[in-house]
Amino acid sequence: MARKEMRTPIESGCPDGFQYMHPVMIKNFGQWKYHEHPKPGVLRHVAHSGDEIWTVKAGTQRILDVFSLRKLCEIGDKYADGHVRFTIRSNIEYMIKDEAKVQPLIDALEEAGFVVGGTANSVAMISHTQGWLHCDIPGTDASGVVKAMMDELIEDFKNCRMPNRVHITTSCCQINCGGQGDIAINVQHTKPPKINHDLVANVCERPSVVARCPVAAIRPAQVNGKPTLEVDEKKCICCGACYPPCPPMQINDPEHTKLAVWVGGNHSNARSKPSFQKLVAAGIPNNPPRWPEATAVVKQILKSYEQDAKDWERVNDWIDRIGWPRFFELTGLPFTKYHIDNWRGSRKSLNASTYIRL
Amino acid sequence: MTKKMHDTPMLDELEKGPWPSFISGIKRLRDQHDDERINGLANDLLGQLEHSYETRKGYWKGGTVSVYGYGGGIIPRFSEVAKQFPESKEFHTLRVQPPAGNFYTTDMLRQLADSWEKWGSGLVTFHGQTGNIMFIGATTENTQHFFDEINDYGWDLGGAGPCVRTAMSCVGSARCEQSCANEHKIHRSLVNNFTDDVHRPALPYKFKFKVSGCPNDCVNSIERADFAVIGTWRDEIKVDQAEVKSFIENKGRQYVIDNVITRCPTNCMSLRDDDSLEIDDRNCVKCMHCLNVMVKALSPGDDHGVTVLLGGKRTLKIGDLMGTVIVPFMKLDTEEDYERLVELAEETIDFWAENGLEHERCGEMIERIGLVNFLEGIGVEVDPNMVLHPRESSYVRMDGWDEEAEKWFQRKVEEKAAAAG
Numbered sequence: 036m037a038r039k040e041m042r043t044p045i046e047s048g049c050p051d052g053f054q055y056m057h058p059v060m061i062k063n064f065g066q067w068k069y070h071e072h073p074k075p076g077v078l079r080h081v082a083h084s085g086d087e088i089w090t091v092k093a094g095t096q097r098i099l100d101v102f103s104l105r106k107l108c109e110i111g112d113k114y115a116d117g118h119v120r121f122t123i124r125s126n127i128e129y130m131i132k133d134e135a136k137v138q139p140l141i142d143a144l145e146e147a148g149f150v151v152g153g154t155a156n157s158v159a160m161i162s163h164t165q166g167w168l169h170c171d172i173p174g175t176d177a178s179g180v181v182k183a184m185m186d187e188l189i190e191d192f193k194n195c196r197m198p199n200r201v202h203i204t205t206s207c208c209q210i211n212c213g214g215q216g217d218i219a220i221n222v223q224h225t226k227p228p229k230i231n232h233d234l235v236a237n238v239c240e241r242p243s244v245v246a247r248c249p250v251a252a253i254r255p256a257q258v259n260g261k262p263t264l265e266v267d268e269k270k271c272i273c274c275g276a277c278y279p280p281c282p283p284m285q286i287n288d289p290e291h292t293k294l295a296v297w298v299g300g301n302h303s304n305a306r307s308k309p310s311f312q313k314l315v316a317a318g319i320p321n322n323p324p325r326w327p328e329a330t331a332v333v334k335q336i337l338k339s340y341e342q343d344a345k346d347w348e349r350v351n352d353w354i355d356r357i358g359w360p361r362f363f364e365l366t367g368l369p370f371t372k373y374h375i376d377n378w379r380g381s382r383k384s385l386n387a388s389t390y391i392r393l
Numbered sequence: 394m395t396k397k398m399h400d401t402p403m404l405d406e407l408e409k410g411p412w413p414s415f416i417s418g419i420k421r422l423r424d425q426h427d428d429e430r431i432n433g434l435a436n437d438l439l440g441q442l443e444h445s446y447e448t449r450k451g452y453w454k455g456g457t458v459s460v461y462g463y464g465g466g467i468i469p470r471f472s473e474v475a476k477q478f479p480e481s482k483e484f485h486t487l488r489v490q491p492p493a494g495n496f497y498t499t500d501m502l503r504q505l506a507d508s509w510e511k512w513g514s515g516l517v518t519f520h521g522q523t524g525n526i527m528f529i530g531a532t533t534e535n536t537q538h539f540f541d542e543i544n545d546y547g548w549d550l551g552g553a554g555p556c557v558r559t560a561m562s563c564v565g566s567a568r569c570e571q572s573c574a575n576e577h578k579i580h581r582s583l584v585n586n587f588t589d590d591v592h593r594p595a596l597p598y599k600f601k602f603k604v605s606g607c608p609n610d611c612v613n614s615i616e617r618a619d620f621a622v623i624g625t626w627r628d629e630i631k632v633d634q635a636e637v638k639s640f641i642e643n644k645g646r647q648y649v650i651d652n653v654i655t656r657c658p659t660n661c662m663s664l665r666d667d668d669s670l671e672i673d674d675r676n677c678v679k680c681m682h683c684l685n686v687m688v689k690a691l692s693p694g695d696d697h698g699v700t701v702l703l704g705g706k707r708t709l710k711i712g713d714l715m716g717t718v719i720v721p722f723m724k725l726d727t728e729e730d731y732e733r734l735v736e737l738a739e740e741t742i743d744f745w746a747e748n749g750l751e752h753e754r755c756g757e758m759i760e761r762i763g764l765v766n767f768l769e770g771i772g773v774e775v776d777p778n779m780v781l782h783p784r785e786s787s788y789v790r791m792d793g794w795d796e797e798a799e800k801w802f803q804r805k806v807e808e809k810a811a812a813a814g
Contacts, residue, residue, distance in 0.1 A: 041461040041462075042461065042541050043461070043462055044460065044461070044462045044463060044540070044544055044549070044550075044592075045544050045545070045549070046549060046588045046589075046592065047544075047547060047548075047549045048490060048549050048581070048584060048585035048588045048591070049490045049491075049492065049493055049549075049559070049560060049580065049581050049584050049585055050490070050491075050492040050493075050547050050548065050549075051492060051493070051577075051581065052492035052493040052494040052495070052496040052567070052577050053496075053577070054492070055492055055496040055497050055498045055501060056494070056496045056567055060567045060568055061567075064566050064567055065566040065572065065575065067566075067568065067569060067570040067572075068570055068689075068692075069570050069688045069689045069692075070569075070570060070688060071688075080568050080569070080570070088568060090568070094412070094413070095413055096412070096413040096414055096415040096417075096418055097415065097518055098415040098418065098419075098516055098518055098529070099418065099516070099517050099518065099519070100415075100418035100419060100421050100422050100515055100516055101422070101426075101506045101509065101510050101515040101516075101517070102418065102421045102422070102425065102426075103413070103418050103421075104502060104506050104517060105503065105506060107499075107502075108499035108502050108503050108506075109499075111499040112499050117498055117499045117500065118496070118497075118498055118499075119496075119497055119498075119499065119502070120494065120495045120496045120497065120564065121491075121495045121497075121519040121520060122495070123495075123520075123524070123561065123563075123611070123612055123613070125518065125519060125520065127519075130568070148413050149413060150411070150412065150413070162522065164522060165521075166451075167442055167445035167446070167450075167451045167452075168438075168442055168529075169453060169468075169470060169484070169486060169529055169530075170451060170453065171451065171453045171454055171455045171470065172451065173451040174451075175449075176442075176445065176446070178415045179404075179407055179416075179446070182407050182410070182412055182414060182415060182416075183407065183410070185412035186409075186410030186411055186412045187410075189411050189412055209708065210707075210708050210709040211707050211708065211709055212522050212707075213522075213707070214522065214613060214616070214617060214707070215613065215616050215617075215713070243751065243752070246750075246751065246752070247710065247752060249709075249710050249711065274708075274709075276709055276710060282454060287449075287450055287451065288449075289448060289449035289450065290449075292449070300616075302610050302613040302614075302615060302616050302617075303608070303609050303610055303611075303681070304608035304609065304610060304615075304678075304679070304680050304681060305608070305609055305680055305681045305682040305685055306656050306658060306680060306682045307658060307680075309610070309615050309616055309715060311616070311713050311715075321449060323403060323446040323449065324403040324404065324406040324407055324446055325406055325407070345651070345652075346648075346651075346652055347652055347656065347682070347686065
């Protein structure tokens with residue numbers, strides 16, 4: 036298109052949410068008194084004014100086709116008040132003024148195949164990344180892993196049987212998008228990148244790639260007379276950080292790209308400071324289409340947590356109380372040398388006391 | 394459709410089971426949509442995805458696609474197997490900024506769906522991990538048309554690349570009794586001050602704002618935002634003793650001792666013999682636990698403000714970092730207060746843009762140069778709330794001690810004078 040035909044963008048930025056907010060929420064903005072949780076998937080918030088707003092939360096497939104989106108809208112018009120929001124775990128929430136509409140709304144959502152739940156002490160919707168469907172560097176799929184796992188965890192989404200809420204996350208690479216979770220299922224590569232030396236010089240900005248490596252294992256080289264990069268495989272930690280800036284350094288491998296499970300990531304300040312997740316299991320096969328081995332590990336951890344944790348303990352609170360040896364005993368997972376942080380800064384994670392549960 | 398549909402035996406396995414299936418959704422676009430363009434696109438998308446499932450590899454590569462006037466906001470995706478799957482060969486994502494708090498009306502969602510099926514694949518996610526609406530799957534040409542259409546009715550692109558990214562805020566004051574802030578206003582004041590930095594990537598790396606109304610931090614700001622703003626309060630927790638008694642009647646005294654009193658991280662709560670609650674508010678660290686358990690009996694105080702933490706991020710390159718407290722407490726009542734917050738963000742981004750290395754997040758830069766140098770760079774005084782404890786290592790040159798001590802006493806005198814009004 037010719038430049039003169041181009042339209043100049045309106046740089047409006049982030050839109051004002053008030054234009055889409057339920058009138059009861061606008062009226063009582065900042066004036067809420069308390070909330071109740073009458074049943075899974077349903078919240079009742081009461082304002083100082085005496086007004087109340089009911090929320091019904093439902094899980095979806097997250098990657099929504101327009102048919103599903105229109106269905107959610109149709110349900111919102113027929114059974115709710117036409118005002119919705121999405122949680123950060125991609126659940127849809129319908130806000131309604133009138134309690135009488137709650138049950139018909141739940142029935143309509145379930146009838147259409149959506150899953151009402153995800154509140155309070157449930158296993159919340161798994162937050163996930165793009166995976167093979169859309170990412171340029173994925174070691175695995177995201178939507179597929181989550182679909183297969185939620186099929187197995189659905190009763191814990193629909194019920195609130197856990198000691199506290201459980202946030203699960205997944206990530207299809209080791210470096211960025213996935214979040215911290217009570218349980219996280221993340222890609223873990225186990226072999227250094229395979230380099231296509233014919234392409235490196237034309238595709239990659241070599242100094243940037245050298246700088247990207249966390250352990251300085253990449254250096255410039257010449258192969259068959261062409262400038263390229265080489266990896267010191269003794270140093271390489273197989274993280275894949277070089278792959279995005281240099282696609283000829285292929286890190287993904289059908290066999291050697293594995294999954295690892297991490298636990299105890301908690302963003303909240305409640306009871307204890309926010310915590311990062313810790314490695315508990317690795318070497319799990321990346322096994323589409325339903326990843327049964329990964330789901331089995333997650334279920335094993337959930338079962339131990341459900342049985343052994345006290346009320347209000349998140350996974351990290353529970354392990355802080357019972358200690359790591361007991362965690363590995365209860366879950367039956369092996370403890371290996373790979374669980375010990377093994378670099379200079381790791382002294383902070385070593386036990387320098389006689390605090391041992393014998 | 395006359396064309397051959399790709400066999401998808403592996404993906405078909407993901408149509409089984411009770412959770413809603415995204416594969417069934419893509420098949421609906423392939424089989425039931427009345428636009429042949431979308432049918433063909435969905436078919437080839439399924440074909441490529443099946444190929445990924447079979448070979449355990451991804452087949453999208455990046456590139457350079459943007460809309461006129463912007464440098465970012467689009468995630469370009471070109472298929473590496475376009476010969477086999479030509480109709481989804483260009484499959485870019487548009488990142489669109491959601492409203493603060495992620496509120497929509499069904500009418501607006503439908504309007505967005507109309508535009509999207511006119512120009513795109515018909516696949517959309519609310520929302521991606523950063524917080525954008527992800528319109529997944531448009532050709533290079535249609536990316537511009539779709540953006541032009543929705544930009545006309547109020548939607549703008551988010552960030553992609555080394556730039557200020559789309560921000561995120563919790564539901565907050567709109568529906569939550571724990572909120573101590575106007576998350577919506579904070580969110581929009583911050584990110585909309587940087588629209589130029591959102592749309593034209595020119596920073597060392599990404600920079601994210603996230604806003605939570607209380608320390609429960611429902612948007613994970615400490616762990617995932619370069620600039621985290623969290624609502625808090627500095628007066629006393631409000632206690633409704635009648636509700637405390639009714640809670641104890643209901644749940645039992647032991648429940649309250651085991652789940653409220655002994656869970657307080659600073660042991661600042663006590664249950665009196667008459668079943669009333671005593672709180673040593675000077676030692677409350679606003680962890681939120683007791684308020685989460687006893688929602689009717691306990692509420693945050695009325696003297697609201699925010700805590701600001703800088704430098705949170707995920708793994709690459711030096712490992713996960715949490716944000717560090719930079720402002721322990723500031724009021725956000727007046728327009729001037731909001732301006733001060735925006736100025737802090739400007740100082741931070743300016744200093745980082747000058748001093749950050751390529752692909753270095755703000756928190757990594759702080760880790761590299763040290764917190765003290767960063768604070769001096771942005772003009773913020775040191776505060777004991779920024780550390781867990783003072784230094785443990787004596788390897789430091791301290792010949793400026795007298796001056797620094799004098800600064801501290803001077804600040805205390807000024808604070809006292811300011812408090813006296």
